[in-house]
Amino acid sequence: MSGRKNISERRILIYSALLTLGFAVGGIVLGNWVGSMVIIFDGAYSLVSLALTLLSLLAATLMARPNSKRFPHGLAALEPIVIAIKAAVILGLVCISIYSAIISVFEGGREIDTSVATLFGLINVIGCAFGWALVANKNKKLGSGLIAAEIKQWQMDTLISVAVLLGFVVAWLLLQTSLSAYAVYADPVMMLLMAGYFLKVPAVMLKEALSELLHMSANNSLCNEVHQCVTEVPSNNAVDLTVSSVTKVGNELRIDIDMHIEEQIKIAPKDIEITRNQLAKKLKHLPYKCQLNLSLVV
Template sequence: MSTDTSKDGGPLAPRQRERRALSYSLVCSIVLAVSALVVGVVTGIRIIVFDGAYMAIGLILSWASLQAARAAAAGPTRRFPFGRDALAPLMVVIQGLALAGTLVLAFGDALVVIRDGGSDMNVVIVSSYGFITGMTGFVIAWWLRKTAQGSDLVAAEIAQWKAGSVLSVIMVAGAVVVAVLALTPLREVARFADPFLVIIACVVLAAVPVRLVRGGVNELLEGAPPPKLAASIATVIESVRSDFDLPDPIVRAGKVGQKIYVEVDFVVPPDAWSVSEEDRVRRAIIDRLLPLEFEVWAYVAVTSDESLAY
């Protein structure tokens, strides 16, 4: 758990940590995207241009994610009585689709370069650039994970930074290959290294947008929460059931952004429970879910009418 503190010395809430992480990610994206595009355009090296374009799109999405986090943190309004937490998975889906579009365009451009006879690559520039951006990306991804665990928006940012770092590693490896080829009779093959690096990067990164879109759509369609979270919810409910000597419940759970919805129905004999006792069960479930660091919306019913539990 993060130990970050607020201005008054208390611990930062999950939503505050989320916005802080997204803000820092945005600043880092601006610096690296501008640097990459300048280096790529000046040198004419496509793999660096691709990396710069990738980070530029990430920059726009980081800004949009930050706005989505702020809107979700504003809480319920008259127009949105359940809040706007659905903006988080929506932004995750948009990030996935934008990344997929970037990969498709870069893949197509690489094929055109190969058809036209390849292009030259400056080994020193590519290897230096790849090493610096790769190390930077891994450090930022580590810091984001440490700062705001449990945030889907930050998890999407981490996926983008890790993907960028993998791309940088591919750059360095490609530069080494080109340097070796330059010392052999296959030196002409080195002209195709740049577009082939782009193609390899697109293939390696292809799983990232798929994962982002799949996870975001699952939340938008009110699917089951991730297995680890679902197991934690099940453990809490089982402990409460045991403490109050209740029968096995009917449980429905879902997650949208930083909010979890839990509906628990216990079917008991008629006239066996009072409203105050039902409130105690509900309070116990809510209190034991709070350490998961999500906003909890829990509906707990102790009913003797089994038809109301379905």
């Protein structure tokens, strides 16, 4: 990763951390004040997000360091490790919140101050949407995996805030009708309704991060793009190129290519270097640091 890109990545993560800190403190304080478990969950999620953002910031700093004898291949694997930790923590937080919501339903629901809570929900939706848009916009040219995970955190936080707001609106509407007795269930039921989505997103993040750590093949679209680039390399009658494997680890794309040559034909080292340069030129547009491994196959 270039120095400029790494500086931009760290700057975005610092912005995200400062925004998250404000939402975390506000959510937990107000949630305890009005007695809403959904607001407390929103604040707790923001607090966890802050810790995870700081972890991403540390990883970005370490990944900027040059390769060393101890880490000859760099620290690209830190990116999927951090994403896996983020996903696992978010999954745990969601599961705990679902359990608390179920207990609350069986205990008769929770009374909340809907007027204050609704106002907080509206402010939170606007603020989280701003944070989501800001981080996503800054990552358009950067293409960072760490920032992409940060965007998903903001996306989840925004949707949590929308669910919080809807829950309080429903509770307020119920209070105006003959069904006012059921208003106490709006808060925990809304928490349960959110569960499906909030279990899916971190689960997908965890799956993708683990696939990188296990050096599984990259996704089909990326593999197809690499295959297309290799086929566009100027043909050489003495050499036939085939892609052996494509794996993605963090911001690195590791590509193994077999150079098939006939047994009676000798190939000079400069020809191999020319082929490598042609391949690197074709793959240059990909938003990753490409590592090419060429193997001679007779």
